[in-house]
Amino acid sequence: MMKGEMRNQDSQKHKGIIWQVMFSFLFSCLYHSVNGELHYSIPEEMRKDSVIANIAKDIGLDINQLSFRRFRLVSRVSEKYFSLNLNNGNLYVKDRIDRETLCEREATCVLTFDAVVENPFNVYPVNIEIQDINDNPPIFVHDIVALEIIETSSLGTHFILQNAEDADIGINSVQTYKLSDNQYFTLSEKTSSDGSKFPELVLEKPLDRETQNIHELILTALDGGNPVKSGTALIKIVIADVNDNFPIFTQDVYKVCIRENTPINFTVLQVTATDKDEGSNAFIRYSFRKTSGNSLYASMFSIHPTSGEIKTNQKLDFEVARNYEIPIQAKDSGGLVAQSKVLIEITDENDNAPEISVASFSAVIPEDSASGTMIALIEVIDQDIGENGEVDCYIIDKTPFTLIPSSRYYRIVTTNTLDREKVSSYNITVLATDRGSPSLSTNKTIRLEISDVNDNPPIFMKSTYNVFISENNLPGASIYSIQASDIDSGDNAKIIYSISSSNTENFPVSSYFSINIETGVVYAQRSFDYEQHKEFIIEVAAKDCGSPSLSSNATLIIHIMDQNDNAPKILYPSPDNGGSPLFEMVPFSSEQGSLITKVVAVDADSGHNAWLSYHFIHVSEPLPFSISQQTGEIRISRAFQEKDVLRQVVVLVKDNGFPSLSATVTLSFIVADNFQQAAPKLNNQLTDEDSPSNLQLYLVIALALISFLFILSVMLVIISKCKETKSSTALGSLSTNLYSPVDPRILSQYSNGTLPLPYSYNVCVALDSSESDFTFLKPSQRVPVDNLIDADDSGLGNESLKDNLDTNNQVSTSKTYSSTKIIIFKVTIFNKMYKRWHLQDQS
Numbered sequence: 155m156m157k158g159e160m161r162n163q164d165s166q167k168h169k170g171i172i173w174q175v176m177f178s179f180l181f182s183c184l185y186h187s188v189n190g191e192l193h194y195s196i197p198e199e200m201r202k203d204s205v206i207a208n209i210a211k212d213i214g215l216d217i218n219q220l221s222f223r224r225f226r227l228v229s230r231v232s233e234k235y236f237s238l239n240l241n242n243g244n245l246y247v248k249d250r251i252d253r254e255t256l257c258e259r260e261a262t263c264v265l266t267f268d269a270v271v272e273n274p275f276n277v278y279p280v281n282i283e284i285q286d287i288n289d290n291p292p293i294f295v296h297d298i299v300a301l302e303i304i305e306t307s308s309l310g311t312h313f314i315l316q317n318a319e320d321a322d323i324g325i326n327s328v329q330t331y332k333l334s335d336n337q338y339f340t341l342s343e344k345t346s347s348d349g350s351k352f353p354e355l356v357l358e359k360p361l362d363r364e365t366q367n368i369h370e371l372i373l374t375a376l377d378g379g380n381p382v383k384s385g386t387a388l389i390k391i392v393i394a395d396v397n398d399n400f401p402i403f404t405q406d407v408y409k410v411c412i413r414e415n416t417p418i419n420f421t422v423l424q425v426t427a428t429d430k431d432e433g434s435n436a437f438i439r440y441s442f443r444k445t446s447g448n449s450l451y452a453s454m455f456s457i458h459p460t461s462g463e464i465k466t467n468q469k470l471d472f473e474v475a476r477n478y479e480i481p482i483q484a485k486d487s488g489g490l491v492a493q494s495k496v497l498i499e500i501t502d503e504n505d506n507a508p509e510i511s512v513a514s515f516s517a518v519i520p521e522d523s524a525s526g527t528m529i530a531l532i533e534v535i536d537q538d539i540g541e542n543g544e545v546d547c548y549i550i551d552k553t554p555f556t557l558i559p560s561s562r563y564y565r566i567v568t569t570n571t572l573d574r575e576k577v578s579s580y581n582i583t584v585l586a587t588d589r590g591s592p593s594l595s596t597n598k599t600i601r602l603e604i605s606d607v608n609d610n611p612p613i614f615m616k617s618t619y620n621v622f623i624s625e626n627n628l629p630g631a632s633i634y635s636i637q638a639s640d641i642d643s644g645d646n647a648k649i650i651y652s653i654s655s656s657n658t659e660n661f662p663v664s665s666y667f668s669i670n671i672e673t674g675v676v677y678a679q680r681s682f683d684y685e686q687h688k689e690f691i692i693e694v695a696a697k698d699c700g701s702p703s704l705s706s707n708a709t710l711i712i713h714i715m716d717q718n719d720n721a722p723k724i725l726y727p728s729p730d731n732g733g734s735p736l737f738e739m740v741p742f743s744s745e746q747g748s749l750i751t752k753v754v755a756v757d758a759d760s761g762h763n764a765w766l767s768y769h770f771i772h773v774s775e776p777l778p779f780s781i782s783q784q785t786g787e788i789r790i791s792r793a794f795q796e797k798d799v800l801r802q803v804v805v806l807v808k809d810n811g812f813p814s815l816s817a818t819v820t821l822s823f824i825v826a827d828n829f830q831q832a833a834p835k836l837n838n839q840l841t842d843e844d845s846p847s848n849l850q851l852y853l854v855i856a857l858a859l860i861s862f863l864f865i866l867s868v869m870l871v872i873i874s875k876c877k878e879t880k881s882s883t884a885l886g887s888l889s890t891n892l893y894s895p896v897d898p899r900i901l902s903q904y905s906n907g908t909l910p911l912p913y914s915y916n917v918c919v920a921l922d923s924s925e926s927d928f929t930f931l932k933p934s935q936r937v938p939v940d941n942l943i944d945a946d947d948s949g950l951g952n953e954s955l956k957d958n959l960d961t962n963n964q965v966s967t968s969k970t971y972s973s974t975k976i977i978i979f980k981v982t983i984f985n986k987m988y989k990r991w992h993l994q995d996q997s
Contacts, residue, residue, distance in 0.1 A: 334374075555568055
């Protein structure tokens, strides 16, 4: 019988669910918009992927632009229970929705989320009300309800039973109770002040414990759904004696309001129940009545079993639970129970700081972004309510960005143009502060990178660069490194260099210069000649690799510096006369200081390399002429003498460079009033010099005398050294070699470093009594005259000797070899060296 009834109830249950779903679908398409908000109503337990409504159509959006406008749902709730199809704009059920789990026994259950679109940006709040369906049967917490009733209970006595609980609300919750058939009890219902219904057993027939001490009844709870759902419990009644009074609470419902920051172990309230019995039957113990619902209160609160004080066990949190419904009972020692309810309401405190979350963010934007470009979309939520949940949001740093509010969302947009070269990145810190007292705040920093665009050309430090290089440089040498800088980055800052000519003359610049396109180093392609090109002006272009590329120019002026690479060139008198002597006729009666001639020379170099000076060289005796070192003018320095009939001078022209370069020219001067007067004197002078009378005799006598003096000198040297040093190694062998070693101190003292000793000299001696000087012939090696003979007390002056040598050598060189015989004279230098060395040792 019971099983058949259960099957009928199940079939009716399924049919009722089907009708409820169909009924809910009929109303799901109905919505209305109030102040821009969308409202929908759907039943709970809808199947997955069920269509709620076409939200895009209701908002008025074009379905073809949903993806472009980034149409989306923003909410923690929407992510779990709802989904949006961008192809048709329909809103679907994503997962099972259980109203009892979401809202428990709240009168209305609404899920709220936002529909967001961009381009332009807008937010549409959406409220979906979850309608209850009869999907939960009534349930008794205890399957067996034990009652202990004394047998003396009077007829009409009411025994309060445990009520059934139904997670549904309204008509779908518990509506009636039904008791199984029996002869002793009937069922009645008691309604409390809050509308709750409690079943009561009413004694209709006196009890007789001796006849039947236990009664078992079936209590059935029925809800008002379609189909009707029910739940049952077994009432086991034990018949006892005496205790015939129940405890009674002072209130059916206790209500109290406390703050969420109430400390632990705080006494919320004290409940009180009384029992008219006496003794142990009047002893009451308090406890929480166990329920099938949320038993969070059991961990949050405790009740003292004898005093009835209810205290806090944990810290309360308004955001977790805003109120608590605690069922309590008072039971006497006889087992009689009284029930009541404690409603605790939690008031909010400002204990939650605002929360900032980034819904959309562009991490990198180009520096040429227009003002008003959206950077990020942030959501600001405060879990508190009232003023504690009202939030003000702003950017704390001075940046080119601002916040534009929209509901609980804020858009971060640019206010000015950006410049990456000034600021390459921004740390945007958003501060959210609520209006509680004291206020709480939180901040969030997002980093924005500014990408580069090619808006800066390469820049040279100067517009004109001057470079100085010496001529005769090596081809391929680096002459200058020119650099430009670009404050852009990446390829926009990569610079390529090129050069072009700016000279007025037309020449290919590539044949003279080249440049490294990456480093800007300029190289010389050839060796430069200052006398051909004194200056080059080239344009250097620096071009970056951006798109489009930017460039700038600089002028590079290359100055060629002169080197002393050109010897002076004598213009007058011209040295290119085919070897013919240059004669100048000078009147014998010319006055001192008169200008005879002028040597004119030029130098192709410049500066001090082209400063020229003029000098006489190979002067054997004082000349009757002088030359100006600056102008090259040759003037008469003294009155002429008979021997000055024919004078030949060599003029040296040298520049001021380093090393100095020079050129020479030979001038011959004939001192006479006319050429007929000068001819006989020249002829006599040449004839006297070439006279061979008695020449052979004098040569033989001179040779014998010189040999004797040479042998005597060698012997004196050997004897002197043997006396003082007793050394056999001081002089060496002088008998076998005219070039015998001499003490080095003598060599260092009497040699100026240009001519080593011993050295052989070819000496020509004139035996004519009219000649008082030596005449040196052209030596076998080209040796300077200054190194031949040193001046001493021998009577041969160095200056006069050189003058005679130079003069006679210049006049009679061509005829000396044919008219005289050459003898070898090697004694004079050794004799003088010995004298000085001996005197030095004695001192």
